[in-house]
Amino acid sequence: SADAGAYLDIERGVIDRRIWKDEGLYQQELRRVFAPSWLFLAHESQLPKPGDFFTTYMGEDPVVVVRGKDRTVRAFLNTCRHRGMRLCRADAGTTRNFTCSYHGWGYDLSGNLVNVPNAEAYPDHFDTADWGLREVARVQNHRGLVFGTWNPEAPDLIEALGDMAWYMDAFLDRDPEGTEVVDGVTKWVLEGNWKLAAEQFASDWYHVNMAHASALMVMSPTGKGPKTEIANTPGRQFTSPLGHGAGFPVHPRSRFDDAAVHEHYDYDQLRERLGSARVEGPMTTGHATVFPNFSYLPVNGTIRVWHPKGPDRMEVWTWVLVDKNMPEEVKQAQRRYNLRTFGPSGIFEQDDGENWSEIQAVSRGFVSNRTPLNYQMGLGIHDDHDPDYPGRVGELYSDNAARGFYARWRDLMNTPAWHENHTTPEGDRD
Ligand code: FES
Secondary structure, X not given: OOOHHHHEEOOOOEEOHHHXXXXXXXXXXXXXXXXXXXXEEEEHHHOOOOOEEEEEEEOOEEEEEEEOOOOOXXXXXXXXXXXXOEOOOOOEEEOOOEEOOOOOOEEOOOOOEEEOOOHHHOOOOOOHHHHOOOEOOEEEEEOOEEEEEOOOOOOOHHHHHOOHHHHHHHHHOOOOOOEEEEEEEEEEEEEOOHHHHHHHHHHOOOOHHHHOHHHHHHHOOOOOOHHHHHOOXXXXXXXXXXXXXXXXXXXXXXXXXXXXXXXXXXXHHHHHHHOHHHHHXXXXXXXXXXXXXXXXXXXXXXXXXXXXXXXXXXXXXXXXEEEOOOOHHHHHHXXXXXXXXXXXXXXXXXXXXXXXXXXXXXXXXXXXXXXXXXXXXXXXXXEOOOOOOOOEEEEOOOOHHHHHHHHHHHHHHOOOOHHHOOOOOOOOOO
């Protein structure tokens, strides 16, 4: 294993871009960052009935998430135990069991092997109980968001979220009925390391005025352009020792008033429910990442996963999240607003993808990889006792949350994961 600390000097705010490029580091992060962390799997509204399933990835491991007959949501490695064929090949659906398309082994919704064609050809000691699907060790739900981890020793999800849950709830708990996703998943491929996107959503308001200048010009309610509305916007940025991050302007109401949801809300009621600090900050025009690779934007309603696909590439999976009891026309208006802004061809999304892909392309160079990058904005400026916002917070324009994200990444990269400490069949010792 490599010492990830050799690529980062968090205290000085300097980062070596090889962390986005190196194949060895990438394999190490699959083992030590993705395998032990809580990862977003699905929204519970995707799995309303027993037998409903959704296929996704944890790191590069394919998993199938399914609601069992007992209504419990479980997740399994999506591979047959016989020859390793991908077991469930549909994106989503409803089923009574999973039958492998290679030789026909069949598994029930709890992952038990229940059907083996030509079973009489196997020796007496062949026991189907030994050949069930590999189950994701822990699956938990935070306000509708289902997360899973392979790590049987992981702390509970709520503990792993820490103060981040308070910020997330500004988006997830606007309504007592909770949230749901509308109209499926949008997926696209970007040439760029997954951390470029996760880091930006954790920490980077700085790029908004420049990278999104033309989009802001188009959407400007005053027609005067972005500078008058966005530049030097006062706001706060939250950073967590657990690697999470969130940033948001603080203002009495979102300035992106064309989002349909704003017409729908009773802001006085929301202040009572969530407190004014959350309504004026993280509920509106913010950005956030739950470490390592789940991000969201409350005003656009996007929730998303940056699936790693090698060091150079990510697959972006996005959903539109709305309050369950919004009128149907508001839900659909929010879906369209989301597509216009942060869909695959959205006017903001295009700007971000271009930056990440270019950064990745530059990282191919020999000299580029030996030229460090600056993460010093807001270095040493933060407050652990903000009267309104929990955790460590600082100014909106800051790299604090990016440094926090990479500090957590470095610490996990340099810590043997649970599977490296045991010699069980699940030990996978390096
Ligand atoms: Fe699945 Fe053979 S690989 S039954």
